[in-house]
Amino acid sequence: GNSVTQMEGPVTLSEEAFLTINCTYTATGYPSLFWYVQYPGEGLQLLLKATKADDKGSNKGFEATYRKETTSFHLEKGSVQVSDSAVYFCALSEGSSASKIIFGSGTRLSIRP
Amino acid sequence: GAGVSQSPSNKVTEKGKDVELRCDPISGHTALYWYRQSLGQGLEFLIYFQGNSAPDKSGLPSDRFSAERTGGSVSTLTIQRTQQEDSAVYLCASSLSRDHGYTFGSGTRLTVV
Numbered sequence: 001g002n003s004v005t006q007m008e009g010p011v012t013l014s015e016e017a018f019l020t021i022n023c024t025y026t027a028t029g030y031p032s033l034f035w036y037v038q039y040p041g042e043g044l045q046l047l048l049k050a051t052k053a054d055d056k057g058s059n060k061g062f063e064a065t066y067r068k069e070t071t072s073f074h075l076e077k078g079s080v081q082v083s084d085s086a087v088y089f090c091a092l093s094e095g096s097s098a099s100k101i102i103f104g105s106g107t108r109l110s111i112r113p
Numbered sequence: 114g115a116g117v118s119q120s121p122s123n124k125v126t127e128k129g130k131d132v133e134l135r136c137d138p139i140s141g142h143t144a145l146y147w148y149r150q151s152l153g154q155g156l157e158f159l160i161y162f163q164g165n166s167a168p169d170k171s172g173l174p175s176d177r178f179s180a181e182r183t184g185g186s187v188s189t190l191t192i193q194r195t196q197q198e199d200s201a202v203y204l205c206a207s208s209l210s211r212d213h214g215y216t217f218g219s220g221t222r223l224t225v226v
Contacts, residue, residue: 044217051212105155
């Protein structure tokens with residue numbers, strides 16, 4: 001079945017460090033891929049997405065590239081800030097129309113000033 | 114409306130009682146999803162609606178859980194004879210299509226005592 005595996009946390013970095021959160025997936029067909037973020041005390045928000053191979057999603061300095069050959073969608077940011085502290089979820093969705101989203105288990109990120 | 118609205122935001126109920134959770138999706142979004150997020154855990158898929166029908170109910174944990182959607186809009190998730198293990202945040206999301214991504218509500222925090 002379809003699944004998403006992401007890097008276990010928690011991840012703790014210093015401000016301005018480089019961030020990578022790994023995400024790999026298993027899917028039949030051609031899924032869309034997403035990163036969602038959940039800031040403390042808030043709901044889930046879509047951070048970025050990519051709908052086909054080699055697409056790069058980007059938002060708020062974060063980037064992720066849809067790599068079909070390695071079935072990966074790793075999240076990166078060149079210089080993290082304290083305000084990036086949150087839980088990050090990698091997710092996929094399949095099907096020609098709306099279908100259920102399958103989420104990874106989430107990675108908690110904490111940034112030290 | 115402007116976003117996905119869920120009510121109540123918090124619910125404390127006694128074990129054995131029934132509860133109803135409501136989700137009001139973004140106007141025009143045909144797809145609606147229910148997820149559950151237990152403390153420190155990832156997101157567990159419960160059920161998905163396309164219009165008023167539910168093509169995928171595979172995530173409902175037991176027959177105590179049911180959901181309906183009327184008029185292609187508001188959805189209600191009902192939990193009968195609540196148990197302590199039902200305590201979680203219940204999240205609703207809506208979408209136009211998978212490539213548009215999914216907008217989540219703020220959730221209902223259910224506590225069964």
